[in-house]
Amino acid sequence: MIRFEPRENVSPARRIGAPVAAALVALLLASLPIAAAGAPVLEAYLLMARGAFGSVFAFSELLARATPLILTGLAAAVAFRARLWNIGGEGQLYAGALAAVAVGTGAISAPPALLIPLVVLAGAFAGGMMMLLPTLLKVRLGADEVVTTLLLNFVVILAVQMMLEGPMKDPMGMGWPQSEPMLDEAMLPKLLERMRVHSGLILALVMAIAVHVFLKRTVWGFEIRAVGENPEAARHAGIPVTATFVRVGLLSGALAGLAGVSEVAGLKGYLTADLSPGFGYTGIVVAMLAGLSPLGVVFAALFIAGIFVGADSMSRAIGVSNYLADLVVATSLICVLVSGLFVRFRIRLVTPKARKADA
Amino acid sequence: MSDILEILLTANFWAAALRIATPLIFGVLGALLCERAGVLNLGIEGIFTAGAMAGWMAVWLGAGLWGGVLVAALAGAAFGLVHAILTVPLGLSQHVSGIGVTLFATSLSYYTYRTALPDVSSPPRIEAFQPADIPYLSDLPFLGPALFQQTPLTFLALAFVVVVAFVLYRTPLGLAIRAVGDNPSAIEAQGLSVTLLRMGTVVAGSALMALGGAFLTMSAFDAFFFNMVNGRGWICIALTVFASWRPGKALIGALLFGAFDAFQVRLQTEVGGVVPGQVFLMMPYLLSIAALVVVARKADYPRAMLKPYFRGQR
Amino acid sequence: MTTGPGEQPVVLALSGITKRFGALMANEGVDLELRRGEIVALLGENGAGKTTLMNILFGHYVADEGTVSVAGADGRLQPMEPGSPGAALRSGIGMVHQHFTLAENLTAFENIVLGTVPLIRPGLAGRNARARLAELMRRSGLEVDLDIRVSRLSVGEQQRVEILKALYRDARVLVLDEPTAVLTPQESDTLFATLKSLAAQGIAIVFISHKLAEVLAASDRVAVLRLGRKVADLPTAECDRQKLAELMVGHAVTPSRREPKAPGAALLTLDGVTAGEGRDSIRDVGFTLHEGEILGIAGVSGNGQATLARLLSGLLPAERGNLFLRDKPVHAHDAGDMIRSGIARIPEDRHRDGVVGAMTVAENLVIEEIRGRRYQRFGFLDFAAIAARAREAIAAYDIRCPGGGAVARLLSGGNIQKIVLARTLDAGPVVVLAAQPSRGLDIGATGDVHRRLLAARARGAGVILISEDLDELFALSDRIAVIHRGHLSAPRPSEELDRASVGLMMAGHHTESEAA
Numbered sequence A: 001m002i003r004f005e006p007r008e009n010v011s012p013a014r015r016i017g018a019p020v021a022a023a024l025v026a027l028l029l030a031s032l033p034i035a036a037a038g039a040p041v042l043e044a045y046l047l048m049a050r051g052a053f054g055s056v057f058a059f060s061e062l063l064a065r066a067t068p069l070i071l072t073g074l075a076a077a078v079a080f081r082a083r084l085w086n087i088g089g090e091g092q093l094y095a096g097a098l099a100a101v102a103v104g105t106g107a108i109s110a111p112p113a114l115l116i117p118l119v120v121l122a123g124a125f126a127g128g129m130m131m132l133l134p135t136l137l138k139v140r141l142g143a144d145e146v147v148t149t150l151l152l153n154f155v156v157i158l159a160v161q162m163m164l165e166g167p168m169k170d171p172m173g174m175g176w177p178q179s180e181p182m183l184d185e186a187m188l189p190k191l192l193e194r195m196r197v198h199s200g201l202i203l204a205l206v207m208a209i210a211v212h213v214f215l216k217r218t219v220w221g222f223e224i225r226a227v228g229e230n231p232e233a234a235r236h237a238g239i240p241v242t243a244t245f246v247r248v249g250l251l252s253g254a255l256a257g258l259a260g261v262s263e264v265a266g267l268k269g270y271l272t273a274d275l276s277p278g279f280g281y282t283g284i285v286v287a288m289l290a291g292l293s294p295l296g297v298v299f300a301a302l303f304i305a306g307i308f309v310g311a312d313s314m315s316r317a318i319g320v321s322n323y324l325a326d327l328v329v330a331t332s333l334i335c336v337l338v339s340g341l342f343v344r345f346r347i348r349l350v351t352p353k354a355r356k357a358d359a
Numbered sequence B: 001m002s003d004i005l006e007i008l009l010t011a012n013f014w015a016a017a018l019r020i021a022t023p024l025i026f027g028v029l030g031a032l033l034c035e036r037a038g039v040l041n042l043g044i045e046g047i048f049t050a051g052a053m054a055g056w057m058a059v060w061l062g063a064g065l066w067g068g069v070l071v072a073a074l075a076g077a078a079f080g081l082v083h084a085i086l087t088v089p090l091g092l093s094q095h096v097s098g099i100g101v102t103l104f105a106t107s108l109s110y111y112t113y114r115t116a117l118p119d120v121s122s123p124p125r126i127e128a129f130q131p132a133d134i135p136y137l138s139d140l141p142f143l144g145p146a147l148f149q150q151t152p153l154t155f156l157a158l159a160f161v162v163v164v165a166f167v168l169y170r171t172p173l174g175l176a177i178r179a180v181g182d183n184p185s186a187i188e189a190q191g192l193s194v195t196l197l198r199m200g201t202v203v204a205g206s207a208l209m210a211l212g213g214a215f216l217t218m219s220a221f222d223a224f225f226f227n228m229v230n231g232r233g234w235i236c237i238a239l240t241v242f243a244s245w246r247p248g249k250a251l252i253g254a255l256l257f258g259a260f261d262a263f264q265v266r267l268q269t270e271v272g273g274v275v276p277g278q279v280f281l282m283m284p285y286l287l288s289i290a291a292l293v294v295v296a297r298k299a300d301y302p303r304a305m306l307k308p309y310f311r312g313q314r
Numbered sequence C: 001m002t003t004g005p006g007e008q009p010v011v012l013a014l015s016g017i018t019k020r021f022g023a024l025m026a027n028e029g030v031d032l033e034l035r036r037g038e039i040v041a042l043l044g045e046n047g048a049g050k051t052t053l054m055n056i057l058f059g060h061y062v063a064d065e066g067t068v069s070v071a072g073a074d075g076r077l078q079p080m081e082p083g084s085p086g087a088a089l090r091s092g093i094g095m096v097h098q099h100f101t102l103a104e105n106l107t108a109f110e111n112i113v114l115g116t117v118p119l120i121r122p123g124l125a126g127r128n129a130r131a132r133l134a135e136l137m138r139r140s141g142l143e144v145d146l147d148i149r150v151s152r153l154s155v156g157e158q159q160r161v162e163i164l165k166a167l168y169r170d171a172r173v174l175v176l177d178e179p180t181a182v183l184t185p186q187e188s189d190t191l192f193a194t195l196k197s198l199a200a201q202g203i204a205i206v207f208i209s210h211k212l213a214e215v216l217a218a219s220d221r222v223a224v225l226r227l228g229r230k231v232a233d234l235p236t237a238e239c240d241r242q243k244l245a246e247l248m249v250g251h252a253v254t255p256s257r258r259e260p261k262a263p264g265a266a267l268l269t270l271d272g273v274t275a276g277e278g279r280d281s282i283r284d285v286g287f288t289l290h291e292g293e294i295l296g297i298a299g300v301s302g303n304g305q306a307t308l309a310r311l312l313s314g315l316l317p318a319e320r321g322n323l324f325l326r327d328k329p330v331h332a333h334d335a336g337d338m339i340r341s342g343i344a345r346i347p348e349d350r351h352r353d354g355v356v357g358a359m360t361v362a363e364n365l366v367i368e369e370i371r372g373r374r375y376q377r378f379g380f381l382d383f384a385a386i387a388a389r390a391r392e393a394i395a396a397y398d399i400r401c402p403g404g405g406a407v408a409r410l411l412s413g414g415n416i417q418k419i420v421l422a423r424t425l426d427a428g429p430v431v432v433l434a435a436q437p438s439r440g441l442d443i444g445a446t447g448d449v450h451r452r453l454l455a456a457r458a459r460g461a462g463v464i465l466i467s468e469d470l471d472e473l474f475a476l477s478d479r480i481a482v483i484h485r486g487h488l489s490a491p492r493p494s495e496e497l498d499r500a501s502v503g504l505m506m507a508g509h510h511t512e513s514e515a516a
Helices: A012-029 A031-036 A041-053 A056-081 A089-104 A112-141 A145-165 A200-217 A219-229 A231-236 A241-268 A279-289 A294-318 A323-344 A352-358 B002-008 B011-036 B044-060 B065-087 B094-116 B143-147 B152-170 B172-182 B184-189 B194-220 B232-242 B247-271 B277-296 C050-057 C085-090 C108-113 C129-140 C155-168 C185-200 C212-218 C241-249 C305-312 C335-340 C350-354 C361-369 C383-396 C413-425 C443-459 C470-476 C499-506
Strands: A002-006 A345-349 C010-021 C024-035 C039-044 C065-071 C077-079 C093-096 C173-177 C204-209 C221-226 C229-235 C266-275 C282-290 C294-298 C320-325 C343-346 C431-435 C462-467 C479-484
Touching: A012 A031, A012 A279, A012 A294, A012 A323, A031 A041, A031 A323, A031 B094, A041 A056, A041 A294, A056 A089, A056 A200, A056 A219, A056 A241, A056 A279, A056 A294, A089 A112, A089 A145, A089 A241, A089 A279, A112 A145, A112 A241, A112 B277, A145 B232, A145 B277, A200 A219, A200 A241, A200 A294, A219 A231, A219 A241, A219 C361, A231 A241, A231 C350, A241 A279, A279 A294, A279 A323, A279 B094, A294 A323, A323 A345, A323 B065, A323 B094, B002 B247, B011 B044, B011 B143, B011 B152, B011 B172, B011 B194, B011 B232, B011 B247, B044 B065, B044 B094, B044 B194, B044 B232, B065 B094, B065 B194, B152 B172, B152 B194, B152 B247, B172 B184, B172 B194, B172 C108, B184 B194, B194 B232, B232 B247, B232 B277, B247 B277, C010 C050, C024 C039, C024 C050, C024 C065, C024 C204, C024 C229, C039 C050, C039 C185, C039 C212, C039 C241, C050 C093, C050 C173, C050 C204, C085 C093, C093 C155, C108 C129, C108 C155, C129 C155, C129 C185, C155 C173, C155 C185, C173 C185, C185 C204, C185 C212, C185 C499, C204 C212, C212 C241, C221 C241, C266 C305, C266 C462, C282 C305, C282 C320, C282 C462, C282 C479, C294 C443, C294 C470, C294 C499, C305 C343, C305 C431, C305 C462, C335 C343, C343 C413, C350 C413, C361 C383, C361 C413, C383 C413, C413 C443, C431 C443, C443 C462, C443 C470, C462 C470, C470 C499, C479 C499
Parallel strands: C039 C204, C039 C221, C093 C173, C173 C204, C294 C462, C294 C479, C343 C431, C431 C462
Antiparallel strands: A002 A345, C010 C024, C010 C065, C065 C077, C221 C229, C266 C282, C266 C320
16 A cells, blocks of 8 residues: 655655656657657667757757747646646747748838737737637636636637638648748848757746746735646635736737747748647646756756657658657556655555554 | 538538547547446547557558558547546546547647658548448448448447447346446445446447547548547547437537538538638537537536545445 | 543554654554544644544555454454555445545536445446445435535535445544534534434544544543644543643643634624625625724635635635725725735735745745835836845744745745735734634644734724634634535624534525615
């Protein structure tokens, strides 16, 4: 029989060590599917490591991949702190991307110093609005936000397809459903020559620090933490719970919207309906790995990005399906959930023999 | 106006509605079982995918169709067991665990499919279930083509509505399932195991969900595609609330949904030129949100849902 | 060995029971024997270890040391498998928990037969289940409608279902945890009469209580627990109130008393207020609270107190009627509005509504004023001011904790209540709403709460004290009103009332004849 005894004090080492251990366990567990595919396990790991860290280019790819994950991870972390289950990061990302394209492909012409902030704000605004609806449905009508945000993801992506096949279709796109290219003045500057990593990364890092300060040091952050931990007591203590949820929803959606801006205006330069390979959903894993800490999100996103970039490169080399990366990401979510038990509880094995001796 | 009536009056239309409803019936029955026992199972979307992939692959590898159905159910049960272990004895967040199971089941299904079939350009096909030809019934005018020319899995889904209703309301097991979702200490105080009861129900419910997935690859289509589940699992979660956790209402909800979906597909062919196709494709999701919003205020969630239970706690 | 009634055989023996929760010693070497047909009261303060002991007996917990033995069919004592409610049920032990273990979405009948037949079979219960239950109800006098949902039964009826559940399983030992906590005095009398008749039929009964009067009236024998140890075990006939109180607390007890004081001007007026829905709603409630007055509101839990408290906390709007604070109408949209109007609220469930357990003591001390100028500048928190406030409150209210940075969840109930008192009373409120402020606290912490409320009264604040504890109400209240099914009687000076008359009003008598 297993007994959980709550820990009164949790050391920081344990708090940080648990998710790291969970990530490593998930990575180790990947050897099973690799072996099942009949590939050499050690070589596969080596190729993954080289693909993620083996060169400046590899690492720049990792950073480019981490950028949207930091933003969707922050979106999930902020919302989950308030126990607002925003699973709609994917849809909010597309809403942000759509807004960025609407503003940045020629509707407005302005110098970069003006146009870039406009594109960024438009994306954040669209993402925030996208989350406002389910938040209001939750606080006003009691409709579960998990289901509404999940379903809205599908609606948004269909809306994007509709726009790309209709009014926003690129006439020069040779029939492909894609938007016109962003103006050069609307593109986020590259960070390195001939690499894909772009200044969206700086934006993401700044947002991580800003969200950290927001939650830790401001009244609104205080209120978000209180509502998340105990809504009844928060309401009783006079905290405006509804307004807090709306604030969190807007912030969370805006962050996910920024991920869409960053992909369109930083990386791709135009919008397609397969812009995101599930960054919104992966953001949930990033947030959980980070223990919902905004600064932790940065490290968790780097880890997950490493898995994706490494697995892609390994897949090209020895033909193991790159769905392996999704599998590792899913496994690490489950592992980090379980690892949380080791943080919160002291886990004792009580053998039947010992129990008999007691009795 | 007469066009609309014309659509509604064809047997073809009602046959399509029932066909669209079938996977949802499985899914909603599974979800309502889990939730009746107090466990929200957001693993449903992934379990659908796993059931679709596993059932199809078993048949493709040479199992019989019913063997494939069994394999699908077992796959669903296995992922249900993961969710059950995480949420019941370990008491972890049902929301996050469910999302984790969906990501896990989906990625494992995709990985397995890709590993087994590394480079196929068009998905391989199997000999899927064929519409039944029941003597006399299938030949009835209107009712025959509408109701009695379905594949066996549709009849199985309808049978499960009766079975689940019977178990829930007419057996001691159903009593215990309903009680454990309302007040688990009532179960413990009567000497039953909350853990076993909840885990067992989640595993069984997940097996049912997987059958919904199996219907997609073994009845509705004859191949497995990526993203083929396409939110059907989440729709089931919304419909479960709409059905107020009752098997009979679940059937009605799924049928209404199927009818609406079949209707909009037919409407699409009439006005398709004017309105973009995506508008129609959005309808099921918007309809689900609407269904949820309509009942949300008075929804009577099982009282102990989402709340982990540890022994000796009251 | 105690002398039982006659020479009845021992049916249950607990010996050397020890149970630790972390550093806390919940039970330490407790022995207890129970004979056929006797009624034993297990007396002790909140936190003395009574409920833990009974939970070990019923298998919810496993004792660290010690054994539970039960008489088998042959009358010989045999050790019972620990940690299994199923084993306890099979051994003939039935338990009525303080918080009922009933599924409210099932009928009484379904709750009773739950788990008595194998799970996989058609039909809910054995063929003669109904006949047996009818016979049991007739013999025990516990009448209840078996075929309506438990959620629609009254609390007293639900308790009857709980006892029937035990009897249906042929319980020979019946354990009741604080059975009168939710009953009117009259309902309590009926319950004890039932228990006596069950004992006469040979059932051994243990009931847990911290109320001296009912222990003296209803038990054959009293076992007293203090700080986890059994400090006395003696026939009730040899006890009196004073002696039991001292055994329970460990020293002589001096209850709080208010100083006589003329009330001041009218402060808070409710006029024909109707709010809430269902059983706990309030209907046409009116009263006036004066400065320097404690107004006690007596009543059995679930008669509208929670709704009244939520209304005065700003969490629920009035459907009809008006609130006036010093003749000005109060329009509250949320609790913040009430706080700013100077109404302090001590919530009934301090763990759920009082503190955010995962936040620190300091954060919980400032949470009501976090938007005020004292703790923030331009929306950024002033950590120095928050820490200073924590140090001040921890010293002034003697909050036992490692410091302001400690997580509130880890504090004892008494210390959590001190956090609530510090943050509500230090703001200098004009009205204090105290809902069950001493529930679950030991005598020391209760005395603390009472002193703080009396100090607020002395300062000129008006206090509304909602309580089920008549001793507390009579000790503190200048006037007492009784709430029953959502109707509030007109408040009367507590000197004009006695326990019996208030008890009758709690049961719904006389309320109609009150002048409005």
